[in-house]
Amino acid sequence: MEPAKKLQVFIKSPDLGIPTRALAVDPGLTFRRLKLSVLSRAARLHETLALESFYFSSGGKALLDSSTVSGSGILPLSTLTLRLRISGGGGDGGATGAESRDCYLNMYAVKKPDKVDPNETRLTKWTTCALSFEPLAPPCVVDRLGNVFNKERLVEALLGKKLPKEFSHIRGLKDMIPVHLSEIPGSEKSGTRFQCPITGQEFNGKYGFIVLRGCGHVLSSKALKEVKSSACLVCHREFSDSDKMVLNGTAEEVKALRERMEEERGKLRERKEKKEKKLDTRLSGTKHLADEKGRLPVHGKQEGTVKKFKAVDIAPAHATKEVYASIFTSSRKSDFKETYSCRSLPLGRN
Template sequence: MAPATRSVVLRLDDLALPPRYLTVASDLPLSHLLRSLPLPSSSFYLTSDGRPFPPSAPVASLPPSASLQLRLRALRGGGGDGGSTCAESRDCYLSMYLAKKPDKADPNEARLSRFTCCALSGEPLAAPAVADRLGNLFNKEPLVEALLHKRLPKALSHIRGLKDMIPIHLHPKPGAADEEVRFQCPVTGFEFNGKSQFLVLRGCGHVLSVKALKEVKTPGCLVCHKEFEEADKMPINGTEEEVAALRQRMEEERGKLKDKKDKKLANGLSGSKHAAPAAIADTEKLENGKKGEAAPAKRYKAADHAPAYANKKVYASIFTSSNKSDFKETYSCRSLPLGRN
């Protein structure tokens, strides 16, 4: 006679697995239902309708509903005897996972921001706009204000004054006044969003795409036709190598300018034209008088400086210090000298 069988539904919700529908002999233990699950017996227990069942109980002891739920036991610290709770370790793990990690910046958004916003204030680029000698873009007004109040960040310490700013001309994109990308190349129509390489001509300040200057071979600007040299091309928001080359060029130009000023100052001091006033005064003292004596001061006379074809006496009479009047004041009119009425 064949042994009696039972249909059992084994629910595995704690393992995130679908339920299993089994038909087994009634005299087999419940652990037979779990032989396909690689779980130690101490890590789970079985319940049916809220009642716990030991794994050694026979299948026949299940209620008629024959629905069995597998439950995982909560993890305990140490050997399970209560001597070690591992509370500190759990707290460390909770702190690690609950701590908010900083969001990674989207490189595409960062690139777009460098081409559409001022590198200092973060405001949208608008005329008048300028570029520094490293290819960064700014709105001129906040940059000048920061220079006047000495509020430039350390990263922009290479900007020392207006001479380090290059006025640029951005070509507006038609119908894009309210869009984020509002400028484009006037020749190719490429949007000024960082996806294409752009450069500024230092002589005229027009901003063009690199492809436009490659395709159109001309010694002049494609907008204003002003001639430029290869050294006048300055990349905008270039790569690290391009920025390093621009920085080296900036330092070289400043060094040459400093040497030129020092040479001009040295040449000026060696000649009498730019000599110090004190040195000229000492020379005049030695020529006009004896050594160690100051030359007598020459008295100013208005008649000696009269214009051509002018009467020296009349010209000198204009100045009160040159006209010694012999008139005396009268009792009746002190302000009107006698003989002038």
């Protein structure tokens, strides 16, 4: 079955300070899931605001959370605005207790049971692109901190220099590791599309997953733990412990990955500097001239000797050496003056 075509829309939220940006969404996506994707990036709001405190509107009309994008009649290139619900107020023009933003946020701080469902947040993190919030669709890549992206969206942001500050560690294609995600057959309509090819565990955040940087295959931590092998369980390519990288890891795991990334970059930078320094030394050394004893200075040291060229040393067999040498230079000194036309006939003899 051919997957549904993505719908291009614009999303903004003046209340959250989110500028207008383009987004390709699945027509079957509910506004609740779309809202969760947008709010999951603003982690600071999770502790103070409830998911139900926001709603989408289009053309001044409120959109139900349970409705789908296609079911609401949203046209391509429409603008969806994420609004903050305003409650209370006596209608008499008096105070509402929300004259400032801080007061307004404190009003919702007491709504502990209505916070964003952590299960939905986890599922969104593992099933959507970390940059565009679109459902993961091959080709996919991961960065050196274990975030998963749709490659096309990441490359577009990198070329357009529109990467958010949190992804500033991605500097080029070398920081993208292509990955192979094993798709679950018939999973187009379910929330999870990928699984471990060995254990069958779903790629939904309930289980740990690891990518092998050498081959790019994504396996569950359980598979690598139960099957002791130094080769990939899919392609049988050899790997070391340094090739294993945790996906969507905890804060401690991300910190360890960041330290390893900085260490690898430091070693690469050191090798590059040594190579450039060696090249500069070769090009900017003293002039290679032999001294009186025929020694050649190399990088400030006398190494080896330079033998002067003599034509007689390469004279053909049965050839008179003096005659052969006269081809290249005058081999016999004479007091006679020579003309430009004939060096062998002195003045007075022609």
